[in-house]
Amino acid sequence: MKTTKKILVILISISIMASMLTFAASADEPLAYGAATVNTPILNLRSGPSTDDSILTRLSEGDIVVILERTNSEWYKANFHGAVGYVSAPLLRDVLTAENFNALGRVTGDVVNLRERPNTESDILGKYYQDTDMTVIGINNGWYKVRHDGKTGYVRSDFMVIISGQRAAASSGSSSNTYYNIPAANLTLGQQIASFALGFLGYNYVYGGASPSGFDCSGFVTYVYKNFGYTVTRNASGQYRDNGVHINKSDLAPGDLVFFSSNGHVSVTHVGIYIGDDEFVHASRTGVGVIISRLDSTYYMGVWYGAKRIIT
Numbered sequence: 001m002k003t004t005k006k007i008l009v010i011l012i013s014i015s016i017m018a019s020m021l022t023f024a025a026s027a028d029e030p031l032a033y034g035a036a037t038v039n040t041p042i043l044n045l046r047s048g049p050s051t052d053d054s055i056l057t058r059l060s061e062g063d064i065v066v067i068l069e070r071t072n073s074e075w076y077k078a079n080f081h082g083a084v085g086y087v088s089a090p091l092l093r094d095v096l097t098a099e100n101f102n103a104l105g106r107v108t109g110d111v112v113n114l115r116e117r118p119n120t121e122s123d124i125l126g127k128y129y130q131d132t133d134m135t136v137i138g139i140n141n142g143w144y145k146v147r148h149d150g151k152t153g154y155v156r157s158d159f160m161v162i163i164s165g166q167r168a169a170a171s172s173g174s175s176s177n178t179y180y181n182i183p184a185a186n187l188t189l190g191q192q193i194a195s196f197a198l199g200f201l202g203y204n205y206v207y208g209g210a211s212p213s214g215f216d217c218s219g220f221v222t223y224v225y226k227n228f229g230y231t232v233t234r235n236a237s238g239q240y241r242d243n244g245v246h247i248n249k250s251d252l253a254p255g256d257l258v259f260f261s262s263n264g265h266v267s268v269t270h271v272g273i274y275i276g277d278d279e280f281v282h283a284s285r286t287g288v289g290v291i292i293s294r295l296d297s298t299y300y301m302g303v304w305y306g307a308k309r310i311i312t
Helices: 001-024 189-198 217-226 237-243 300-301
Strands: 034-038 042-046 054-059 064-070 075-080 082-090 104-105 113-114 125-131 133-140 141-148 150-156 158-164 245-249 255-258 270-276 279-284 290-294 302-309
Touching: 034 290, 054 082, 113 141, 113 237, 113 290, 133 150, 133 158, 141 237, 189 217, 189 279, 217 237, 217 279, 237 255, 237 270, 237 302, 300 302
Parallel strands: none
Antiparallel strands: 034 064, 042 054, 042 082, 064 075, 075 082, 104 133, 104 158, 113 125, 113 150, 133 141, 141 150, 245 302, 255 270, 255 302, 270 279, 279 290
């Protein structure tokens, strides 16, 4: 009997040690537990928690960083654009305010579970491979709340890096949001165009407008592409007729143009820029402005007209 108990104790001990080793192997990166906004014109992200440590990159006022852990009363360990370093705690505001967090995250694990709730016991909504990009909309108890493939769920933050995110509104009081751009080296040209276009979410719709003071649908496309050296026809029907090459809906990639017809498919009446995951950004209408919509919504499926690729 004593021998049996002794064997059981050994087996239990081995099991506990194995579990600890497994956890340690999967927790090389700390879990995120919140976010904070830069509250100074320039903030250095350093390699260590000291002003003597080297500068990895510089952040601007309004940038949002993901907080990984509080090192001490003066420093936070943080993630910005996938770079992990240390920032001065007194130079941040809205610390741990993770509601309405809005960013683009990229899966770093080989196969990562999207779960219904922020814990490993909840149902798995899907499995995703390394380098899959997802929209991050919150942080909860070390997990990123994400939206992807029409599903909303949670991914452990140590299996994802933030590669772009939303800035706070400008200090002038403007309600429009801007986005800091993802480093070009990480993106295709089409993804850069989509990322740039997302920077105008919330901007006003103005008929005939083609600038940040106000856009109509084709003016928005014209302005975005002009910033990348492309000249496109000013109106939506002309963009469909004259610019780029026709592509199938199934071949859409970020940066492609998507066209719609609300007059019984007689002609093109609206245009937007595809951003991935069956979503596009566009200057919608008066009172709505620049928004993201889904191609698989009942309305946009019914008025779908075609797609063009400007970048060839």
